[in-house]
Amino acid sequence: MTDHHHDHDHSELSETELRVRALESILTEKGYIDPAALDVLIETYETKVGPRNGARVVARAWTDPAFRARLLADATPAIGELGYAGRQGEHIVAVENTPELQNMVVCTLCSCYPWPVLGLPPVWYKSAPYRAKAVKDPRGVLQDFGFELPPTTKIRVWDSTAEIRYFVLPMRPEGTEGWSEEKLSELVTRDSMIGTGLPKQPGEVA
Amino acid sequence: MDGAHDMGGVPWSGPVKPEPNEPVFHAEWERRAFAITLAMAMPGGWNIDMSRFARENRPAADYLGMSYYEIWLAGLQQLLLERHLVEADEVAAGHVLHPGKAVPKILTAADVAAMLHRGGPTERGPVAPALFKVGDPVRAKDIHPPTHTRLPRYVRGHIGRIEAVRGVHVFPDSNANGTGEAPQWLYTVSFSGAELWPDAPDPMLEVTVDAFEPYLEPAR
Numbered sequence: 021m022t023d024h025h026h027d028h029d030h031s032e033l034s035e036t037e038l039r040v041r042a043l044e045s046i047l048t049e050k051g052y053i054d055p056a057a058l059d060v061l062i063e064t065y066e067t068k069v070g071p072r073n074g075a076r077v078v079a080r081a082w083t084d085p086a087f088r089a090r091l092l093a094d095a096t097p098a099i100g101e102l103g104y105a106g107r108q109g110e111h112i113v114a115v116e117n118t119p120e121l122q123n124m125v126v127c128t129l130c131s132c133y134p135w136p137v138l139g140l141p142p143v144w145y146k147s148a149p150y151r152a153k154a155v156k157d158p159r160g161v162l163q164d165f166g167f168e169l170p171p172t173t174k175i176r177v178w179d180s181t182a183e184i185r186y187f188v189l190p191m192r193p194e195g196t197e198g199w200s201e202e203k204l205s206e207l208v209t210r211d212s213m214i215g216t217g218l219p220k221q222p223g224e225v226a
Numbered sequence: 227m228d229g230a231h232d233m234g235g236v237p238w239s240g241p242v243k244p245e246p247n248e249p250v251f252h253a254e255w256e257r258r259a260f261a262i263t264l265a266m267a268m269p270g271g272w273n274i275d276m277s278r279f280a281r282e283n284r285p286a287a288d289y290l291g292m293s294y295y296e297i298w299l300a301g302l303q304q305l306l307l308e309r310h311l312v313e314a315d316e317v318a319a320g321h322v323l324h325p326g327k328a329v330p331k332i333l334t335a336a337d338v339a340a341m342l343h344r345g346g347p348t349e350r351g352p353v354a355p356a357l358f359k360v361g362d363p364v365r366a367k368d369i370h371p372p373t374h375t376r377l378p379r380y381v382r383g384h385i386g387r388i389e390a391v392r393g394v395h396v397f398p399d400s401n402a403n404g405t406g407e408a409p410q411w412l413y414t415v416s417f418s419g420a421e422l423w424p425d426a427p428d429p430m431l432e433v434t435v436d437a438f439e440p441y442l443e444p445a446r
Contacts (some may be wrong), residue, residue: 036296042263042320046312049324052269053373056335058261064249064342065260087330106345111231111392128234128378129251131294142248146294150437152239155380155433156423164242174430179234181376182436183348184392211244 071154072190073104074187077137077221079201081114092116093118095187099137109185110135115178116189117215122173123188124161124215126152126154127180134185145214155179179197188215194224227279227372230286234380235423256295263302269329272305273400274346279374280304348396350409357411357439362388363416363443366437374402377441383431385445386417389434397438411439 024055047053077099080090080129091098093113100104112134115123128134128151133141144150153161162168176188190212196204199222206225211217233239251257267277280287281301292300306312309327316323333341368383369375376398392412396399400408419431 033228034255036299037253037255038257038320040262040299043299043312043317044258046316046320046322047262047266047306049322050311052311052326052329052332052377053262053265054334057265057333057338058336060259060335061261061264061342062251062292064338069342070250074362076233087270088300103346106343107247108345110345110347111349111406114346126234128380129231129376140250141244143252143294144242144244148236149244150242151233151241151346152236154234154418156235156426157428159428161242165244174432175428176416176432176434178414179378179433179435180437181378182392182398184412184414195238198369216242 021116025160027146034059038163052069053218065135066139069104071137071208071210071213073102073139074204074210074213076102076201077104077187078189078208078213080203081189082196082204083201088189090187099187104136106136108132109134112137112185113182115176115189117190117191118173120163120174121213122175123168123179123186124154124158124175125180125188126151126177128152128155129181132180132183132185134187137187143209161216165211167218188213190219193219193221227283227286227376228370228379229282231282232379234378247283258343259295259299259302261307263298266302266306268333268341269303269333270305270311271330273401275396275398276305276373276404277301279402282374285332317381348409349393350396352394352411353409356391358388358391358413358442358444360388360391360433363382363445364388364413365439366415366435367441367443369441370397371398373440375399377437378435380422381415381417381435381437384417384421386415386421388413389416390414392436395438397440399438413437413439413442 048055081091089115095112099112102194130148131141135189155177180186193207207219209217212219281297307314311327313324363385365385366381394409395412396407397410400406414434415437416432416434420427
């Protein structure tokens with residue numbers, strides 16, 4: 021699978037752009053779709069459902085031990101407490117990083133990803149290199165992301181081959197004692213919840 | 227099916243290329259392709275496993291030559307043509323040539339939030355006792371069905387251990403071909419890096435897949 025989507029940005033109306041427009045008008049004219057529903061779907065995933073949701077879940081788990089316990093025991097209802105639920109997050113499992121264990125999530129067969137907490141997956145997550153390498157050479161993947169794990173750290177890679185959606189609970193950065201949930205959530209990056217990155221350090225946020 | 231979509235461990239990958247501050251969509255047509263695909267499932271009447279099979283069921287060169295949303299479009303077009311919701315001459319012409327078929331229900335703007343919130347839970351009631359329990363050694367069967375399956379090639383024939391029992395879920399292999407949900411027990415199975423990749427073993431690597439009971443057999 022290529023990542024040549026950028027090529028399409030430059031032509032005024034690419035062949036694909038024209039095909040999609042034609043398809044949308046055919047489906048609308050035949051009475052199968054409501055273009056207003058399309059606008060709501062797009063707006064939902066561009067502005068409402070994204071990794072800020074997951075960051076709030078992580079920050080809650082960092083500050084509320086009872087919530088953390090519920091999250092790790094059964095993530096779907098725990099995440100539901102914050103109002104996040106539904107499509108591509110019907111059965112969520114949260115996995116916790118520790119000093120001894122780094123978790124990483126992949127879907128080698130397509131692009132399965134916990135939408136309610138992370139939104140739609142980035143291009144690299146859906147790309148051949150990530151899907152091919154994550155299960156064989158996850159340390160190499162981490163190097164592509166610019167960080168290295170100690171060789172003694174265990175890596176567990178979760179391949180999302182059914183309808184379970186995995187969500188990584190990263191470790192809380194040191195030096196954040198007494199921080200509010202809101203402020204902590206600013207440290208939580210999307211990649212830290214996939215397992216290909218770390219949360220930001222306290223000095224990186226204002 | 228054994229297809230190009232089944233990428234775990236294949237050797238032709240290069241570096242992963244993260245894109246800083248990546249937008250959700252990279253072009254207007256991606257927005258529309260995404261939304262049309264989600265919206266069409268209701269009137270089209272297909273399920274997610276049928277959608278996945280429609281995307282992956284194409285020659286390797288085609289699959290690998292397309293971007294992600296191009297694959298979505300190709301899959302959607304396949305489903306539309308198979309059900310005669312749209313005809314090939316209409317796709318070629320780019321406009322309607324035949325009247326629309328009656329569809330049970332379409333997705334309205336007012337329904338979107340509820341549809342997304344409802345999602346499509348796949349857990350079902352138990353049908354029979356589970357064959358395996360946590361800790362059991364199991365072998366992933368070395369099967370190569372020509373139809374949809376969610377058992378990736380890189381674990382087939384390998385021995386792992388039941389890590390978790392996830393309940394009974396819709397069986398994609400059956401649901402994708404329209405023969406029903408045929409719910410099955412679902413397990414998370416863990417494999418060591420040394421078991422999967424003897425040529426490049428990482429002693430600290432463990433890989434899990436979620437495997438339906440028919441994919442597994444007891445191992446000693």
